[in-house]
Amino acid sequence: MKVVIQRVTKASVTIERQKVASINNGLLILLGIVNEDTAEDIKWLSNKITNLRIFNDENDVMNRSLKDINGEAIAVSQFTLHAATKKGNRPSYIKAAKPDVAIPLYEAFVxxxxxxxxxxVQTGEFGADMKVELLNDGPVTIIIDSKNKE
Known part of the structure; x- marks a missing residue:
């Protein structure tokens, strides 16, 4: 599993002009899933995200986690995180898991x-054309891949 997490002061997801998710201080989590992902990846990644100290403390030092600040989260499925761009100019998404594998893993992650x-945790809608709006705080944007734990 690969995620891009962004520290936000606000974020929302809109589908067909209908706002389906909205948060204030917290994280927008874009999640990409491959066939090899397992329950172990889910547990490790969730623990890492909730405990990552990327929120400022009273001394303006990134020393607090999402749990520490009682922050909110939106999780959005995003197969394009596994785009292969080595050859040509059209990305290939062959590594991204198909819905029959990805949906149960996405739901288990949430x-x-x-x-x-x-x-x-608020969510988008798997496979939908979503409009994601955010105000990145910092900016703080971090990429985590559960296959690179060490």
Whole structure:
């Protein structure tokens, strides 16, 4: 699993002109899934995201986690994170898991994140054409790949 997390002061997801998710201080999480991803990847990644110290403390030092600040999260599926761009100018998405594999893993990731955070995680809609709006705070943007744990 690969994620791009962005620290935000606000973020939202709109589908067909209908806002389906909206948060204030927290993280926008873009999640890409491949066939090899497992429950172990989900647990490791959720734990890493919820405990990553990327929010400022009273001394303006990034020393607090999403859990520490009682922050909110939106998780959005994004198969394009696994784009292969080595050859030619048209990205290939062959590494991205098909919906029959990706949807259950995406849903399990959201549930694990909710368990680790102790609150509801908002989502987009798997496979939908989504408009994602955010105000990146910092800017802080971090890429994490569960296959690169060491």
């Amino acid at each position: 549930k694990q994140l909710e368990t680790d955070l102790g609150k509801t």
